[in-house]
Amino acid sequence: MTSRFYWxxxxxxxxxxxxxxxxxxxxxxxxxxxxxxxxxxxxxxFSAWFAYRWFTRPPWLALLPPILVELFDLGEAAGAFxxxxxxxxxxxxxxxxxxxxxxxxxLDVDRLYSLNPKAFEKYVATLFxxxxxxxxxxxxxxxxxxxLELFGSGGRRGIVQCKRYQHTVGEDIVRELFGTLxxxxxxxxxxxxxxxxxxxxxxxxAGKPMTLIDGGTLVQIATALHGRIPPGGQPxxx
Numbered sequence: 001m002t003s004r005f006y007w008x009x010x011x012x013x014x015x016x017x018x019x020x021x022x023x024x025x026x027x028x029x030x031x032x033x034x035x036x037x038x039x040x041x042x043x044x045x046f047s048a049w050f051a052y053r054w055f056t057r058p059p060w061l062a063l064l065p066p067i068l069v070e071l072f073d074l075g076e077a078a079g080a081f082x083x084x085x086x087x088x089x090x091x092x093x094x095x096x097x098x099x100x101x102x103x104x105x106x107l108d109v110d111r112l113y114s115l116n117p118k119a120f121e122k123y124v125a126t127l128f129x130x131x132x133x134x135x136x137x138x139x140x141x142x143x144x145x146x147x148l149e150l151f152g153s154g155g156r157r158g159i160v161q162c163k164r165y166q167h168t169v170g171e172d173i174v175r176e177l178f179g180t181l182x183x184x185x186x187x188x189x190x191x192x193x194x195x196x197x198x199x200x201x202x203x204x205x206a207g208k209p210m211t212l213i214d215g216g217t218l219v220q221i222a223t224a225l226h227g228r229i230p231p232g233g234q235p236x237x238x
Contacts, residue, residue, distance in 0.1 A: 127218075196216075
């Protein structure tokens with residue numbers, strides 16, 4: 001089957017399609033940059049204020065009513081605590097991202113289904129990482145059915161939808177994924193499930209930039225990659 005050959009081969013690229021356009025990931029990168037810029041500006045402002053107040057001790061502060069001085073003190077304490085909390089949280093998150101993942105485990109279908117949805121998504125992310133893709137984990141509400149983003153050689157971008165199902169995946173789910181592929185303007189879409197994929201769904205996906213990976217194929221992939229350590233850190237959260 002096409003999906004098995006694609007995965008078990010050595011390719012790390014996506015088939016070029018007319019869907020390739022400007023990537024939504026760039027918008028997310030700009031938003032992240034704006035957030036860092038705002039955080040840096042607030043940190044600089046508070047640092048300058050603390051230096052101004054505690055080293056120059058401006059005389060005008062002594063002329064303020066005691067209630068305003070208390071408000072200044074409370075505002076300074078709250079601002080310093082909030083910034084420290086944010087920076088420590090970012091540092092901790094960075095430490096988690098930089099933790100090297102363990103070797104790929106070969107799990108059978110029953111054990112894959114026993115994983116909770118979040119653990120299943122991260123397991124699939126580890127398999128893609130072991131194949132050499134750069135992976136961003138987006139598995140949360142409001143992500144329009146995209147659990148993982150993939151970046152292969154040449155900068156092409158793919159999307160992954162993980163379905164921890166027992167019942168057969170039908171054509172309707174594949175159609176929805178294709179709509180997500182168009183909406184996301186990605187080059188390729190992967191459907192990864194613990195269940196079977198119907199013949200009708202495979203026929204509908206034939207010739208489209210989609211790879212359907214059922215439970216049996218997923219076990220084969222994990223077995224082929226068993227023991228391989230993915231390069232880099234944990235899948236980055238988007």
